[in-house]
Amino acid sequence: xxxxxxxxxxxxxxxxxxxxxxxxxxxxxxxxxxxxxxxxxxxxxxxxxxxxxxxxxxxxxxxxxxxxxxxxxxxxxxxxxxxxxxxxxxxxxxxxxxxxxxxxxxxxxxxxxxxxxxxxxxxxxxxxxxxxxxxxxxxxxxxxxxxxxxxxxxxxxxxxxxxxxxxxxxxxxxxxxxxxxxxxxxxxxxxxxxxxxxxxxxxxxxxxxxxxxxxxxxxxxxxxxxxxxxxxxxxxxxxxxxxxxxxxxxxxxxxxxxxxxxxxxxxxxxxxxxxxxxxxxxxxxxxxxxxxxxxxxxxxxxxxxxxxxxxxxxxxxxxxxxxxxxxxxxxxxxxxxxxxxxxxxxxxxxxxxxxxxxxxxxxxxxxxx
Ligand code: GLY
Numbered sequence: 001x002x003x004x005x006x007x008x009x010x011x012x013x014x015x016x017x018x019x020x021x022x023x024x025x026x027x028x029x030x031x032x033x034x035x036x037x038x039x040x041x042x043x044x045x046x047x048x049x050x051x052x053x054x055x056x057x058x059x060x061x062x063x064x065x066x067x068x069x070x071x072x073x074x075x076x077x078x079x080x081x082x083x084x085x086x087x088x089x090x091x092x093x094x095x096x097x098x099x100x101x102x103x104x105x106x107x108x109x110x111x112x113x114x115x116x117x118x119x120x121x122x123x124x125x126x127x128x129x130x131x132x133x134x135x136x137x138x139x140x141x142x143x144x145x146x147x148x149x150x151x152x153x154x155x156x157x158x159x160x161x162x163x164x165x166x167x168x169x170x171x172x173x174x175x176x177x178x179x180x181x182x183x184x185x186x187x188x189x190x191x192x193x194x195x196x197x198x199x200x201x202x203x204x205x206x207x208x209x210x211x212x213x214x215x216x217x218x219x220x221x222x223x224x225x226x227x228x229x230x231x232x233x234x235x236x237x238x239x240x241x242x243x244x245x246x247x248x249x250x251x252x253x254x255x256x257x258x259x260x261x262x263x264x265x266x267x268x269x270x271x272x273x274x275x276x277x278x279x280x281x282x283x284x285x286x287x288x289x290x291x292x293x294x295x296x297x298x299x300x301x302x303x304x305x306x307x308x309x310x311x312x313x314x315x316x317x318x319x320x321x322x323x324x325x326x327x328x329x330x331x332x333x334x335x336x337x338x339x340x341x342x343x344x345x346x347x348x349x350x351x352x353x354x355x356x357x358x359x360x361x362x363x364x365x366x367x368x369x
Contacts, residue, residue, distance in 0.1 A: 002027050005346060006183045006192035008175045008206065009199035010035035012043075012152070012331050013324050015159035016074075016339035017196050022166035023081070024343055029190055030163065031171045031183050032199075036156035039200050040331055042221055042302030044250045044260040045155075047071055047333045048147035050119070051092045051239045052246075055111045059357040060310050064330055066354055067337035071148055074336040082161035086151030086253060092237040094142040095127055095134060097286055101241040102139035109142055119144065131238065133231045135289055138240075149237045149250050150332060175199065178206050180320035196322045196342055201268070201305040203325040209317055213363055214326045216268055216303035220276040221260035222284070223298040224291060231290040233257040242283040249288055257294065259284045263304075263329075272301045304328055313360035314341050315351045322346070323360045 002025050007018045010032035022028040046052070049064025075087040096102040109121045119142045127141040128134045163170075173185040178197060183190045197203050201216035226232050233251040240247045250258045262276040277299055285292045307313055307326035312334055317323040322345050327334050341355045351359060359365070 003193040003346070004029070004191065005194050005196060006031060006190050007196040007198055008032070008178060008183055009197070009203070010160070010170070011038045011040035011198065011200055012156065012159065012335045013200075013327060013338055014196070014198035015156065015163060016335040017198060017324060017342040018168050019081070019159055019162045019166060020339040020343050021346060022163060022168045026346065028163070028168045029171060029192070030168055031173060031175050031185060031190065033172055033174050035170055035172070036160050039302040039304050040152060040156055042219065042300045043152040043332055044221060044248050044258045045150045045152040045332060046092070046147070046237055046239070046248055046250055047150055048092055048144070048237070048239065049330070049333060050112065050117060051094055051144045051147045052329060053108065053112060055107070057310060058115065060330070063311065063337065063355065063357060064333050067334050068146070068148065070336035070340070071150075075150070078158050078162055081165055082158040085155035085158040088149040088253070090149070090236045091143070091145040092147040092149070092239055093127060093131055094144065095138045095238060095240040095287060096140050097138055097240065097242040099139060100244060104241050104244065105140050105142060131234045131236060133234060133288055133290055134238070135287055138287065147237070151252055152332060155332070175206060178321060180318065192320070194320055194322060194346055196324060197317065198324045200325055200331075201303045203305065203323065207317060207321065207323070209360075210313070210323065210325070213313060213360070214305050214307055215265070217263060217306040217328070218266040218269065218301055218303055219261035219263050220272055220280065220299065220301045221258055222277060222280050222296065224257050224259065224294040224296050225255055226290070227293060227295050230293045234288060238287060240283070240287045242286050245279070245283065247280070247283045247287060249284060256297065257291070259291070268303065270301050270303060272299050304331070308363060312338065312358045314338055314355050314358040315360045316345060317360050
């Protein structure tokens, strides 16, 4: 009889882990009141470790790059088991609006150069020739051809289909409590040989060891579509810095444009703040002026799960409980490497070296030193 694995959380991390575990022969149950929603549903879909790199976060960059390398194969396998998740290899540009924003671009480029990732800083004029429609005021930019993007909602649908195809059972309820060998919901107790806690920011409410380690970090996004006669969205992902704040515009194959994302602490409040949306619209127009003529199709907020050092927590947390949360801005990016790690831990292969930096007990170990 194969082992029973119960995954708490059906965002991209929980679904990817459930799919991999089920295809490896485990009996898998996923507990989530709304599979395929949460932060993964709200995400822009950037798979961009280099574009989003920052000095001091080398371990985040390395983990992101490892996972990025697995993305094409992950997407291919998902297409075989379900359908194409909408991976885009069009690439990314980074754009700086004013002189101070251009300085930040310079800092990013120097940093990437120092750690061996050579990138070329280009002028605003060159940027506009690569991406027609960008604002004439943009000062400078960087081209990052290797960073990818994915259609987050198509991905979530594909993962759910792949899970079902591999026999994963879904329990549409909230987990109230988790223990070494069970997940408790309002309607019953789901026994398990192993519990995988992948409930994003809510993981902190379900395990005492995560109370201080993981916190919600709100983000709002705006989705829009060009109206008839409007310039279409940019052909590549645009990551911009405007007045020192990060913004991204991620085009979808069906013509939609995702503009994101705000980032601030607001507890578990998932409401959309008017000022956050105003900022996104204002900055998006400063980067790609045509968006002011677009149809606004959706405004949504979600809660990223953030850790103290912006690295995820992946590994054994307590007896029978494996955690996979705290992915911060990188949940979609980190899905392949996290799912592989969970599979390795289930098979008792221990924590792979490549995710040693994501040891979920690292905060406690640091305190003990
Ligand atoms: N990955 C970008 C964000 O979290 O907004």
